[in-house]
Amino acid sequence: MNSIINDIEIIKTKTSKINEVDFDNLKFGSVFSDHMLECNFKDGKWQAPKVLPYQPIVLDPSAKIFHYGQSIFEGMKAYKDVDENVWLFRPLDNFKRLNISAKRLAIPELPENYFMDGLKALLEVDQEWIPKKDGSSLYIRPFVFASGNGFHASPADEYKFIICTAPSGAYFAGEVRVLIEEKYSRSANGGVGFAKAGGNYAGQFYPTQLAIDKGYQQVIWTDDNTHEYIEEAGAMNIFIRINDTLITGPTSDRILDGITRKSIIELAKKEGINVEVRKITVSEVVEAAKNGSLKEMFGAGTAAVISPIAGFGYKDADYELPKLDETYASFLKKRITDIQTNKAEDIFGWRYKV
Numbered sequence: 001m002n003s004i005i006n007d008i009e010i011i012k013t014k015t016s017k018i019n020e021v022d023f024d025n026l027k028f029g030s031v032f033s034d035h036m037l038e039c040n041f042k043d044g045k046w047q048a049p050k051v052l053p054y055q056p057i058v059l060d061p062s063a064k065i066f067h068y069g070q071s072i073f074e075g076m077k078a079y080k081d082v083d084e085n086v087w088l089f090r091p092l093d094n095f096k097r098l099n100i101s102a103k104r105l106a107i108p109e110l111p112e113n114y115f116m117d118g119l120k121a122l123l124e125v126d127q128e129w130i131p132k133k134d135g136s137s138l139y140i141r142p143f144v145f146a147s148g149n150g151f152h153a154s155p156a157d158e159y160k161f162i163i164c165t166a167p168s169g170a171y172f173a174g175e176v177r178v179l180i181e182e183k184y185s186r187s188a189n190g191g192v193g194f195a196k197a198g199g200n201y202a203g204q205f206y207p208t209q210l211a212i213d214k215g216y217q218q219v220i221w222t223d224d225n226t227h228e229y230i231e232e233a234g235a236m237n238i239f240i241r242i243n244d245t246l247i248t249g250p251t252s253d254r255i256l257d258g259i260t261r262k263s264i265i266e267l268a269k270k271e272g273i274n275v276e277v278r279k280i281t282v283s284e285v286v287e288a289a290k291n292g293s294l295k296e297m298f299g300a301g302t303a304a305v306i307s308p309i310a311g312f313g314y315k316d317a318d319y320e321l322p323k324l325d326e327t328y329a330s331f332l333k334k335r336i337t338d339i340q341t342n343k344a345e346d347i348f349g350w351r352y353k354v
């Protein structure tokens with residue numbers, strides 16, 4: 001596909017905020033870089049993307065995003081190595097997934113060069129915002145929403161594609177205890193669970209708050225039909241280690257095809273770990289916890305990479321996971337982050353130089 005990078009108009013901010021940011025004490029996703037990419041869909045096509053100063057968006061109250069929730073997003077990271085090279089991790093997979101989400105939400109799909117060249121142009125302008133400190137990265141949030149107007153429940157005729165970035169420290173969740181969900185669902189067969197649709201997350205907040213009120217930090221989502229199968233951990237895919245086998249459920253209508261998940265599967269297999277991609281029941285996990293064969297559970301996603309689970313609750317009982325000296329979680333997290341940050345050879349071709 002043709003590069004459009006030289007045709008992207010760039011309007012730089014006159015008042016950079018970079019000197020106000022403490023790069024040694026960054027939280028996750030709470031300060032935003034000087035610029036954003038904006039690209040509008042109107043008159044039946046995506047118009048040329050522009051890099052603009054980070055700024056509020058003005059919308060009509062009848063914009064369809066507010067009423068019908070036509071909105072999708074992605075999450076990715078840029079890393080700077082010791083030689084100041086800038087790297088992304090499997091960015092084309094985020095682009096493809098954005099278009100999978102777009103199709104499901106009846107949003108016009110984006111051309112690859114608008115996404116990739118737009119992202120590169122933005123990273124070039126805001127390269128000083130990419131943190132260098134170990135564990136830190138520039139979190140990247142591409143999103144698309146219905147900006148067209150009208151109180152009729154039908155797809156909008158105008159959309160905005162925006163990319164914003166946020167220099168971020170390591171995502172640290174602390175000791176995570178999770179509640180296996182028996183009533184609520186984040187997704188259903190034929191639904192939009194496989195898409196990164198904004199509404200999926202809104203639907204998670206209430207059941208997650210109920211779990212927090214009971215003293216847990218996250219919900220383990222189970223299938224909507226029987227609540228017998230383990231599906232995802234909060235907004236992450238989930239891995240379960242029973243003895244020395246690492247198990248994760250197959251992707252489906254209901255489970256997001258996570259880039260971290262598929263990287264872990266490939267990497268673990270390459271490292272000689274026995275990996276099974278198959279359905280796993282709650283009763284199998286409870287049984288394994290009781291007989292001592294349950295060794296680890298962890299969430300996998302871009303923000304935290306891998307987030308170990310310390311214990312889980314199910315039907316008024318609590319189960320603790322063992323505290324192991326050496327875990328698959330820490331081993332695989334180090335292997336992946338070393339690849340992402342150009343500290344280790346990338347035999348998979350995942351790293352992408354900007």
Ligand SMILES: Cc1ncc(COP(=O)(O)O)c(C=O)c1O
Nearest residue numbers: 235236237256258259260301302
């Ligand atoms: C519901 C859900 N599952 C899984 C993931 C993990 O996906 P990835 O590894 O591509 O970040 C995410 C985060 O993007 C998510 O929102």
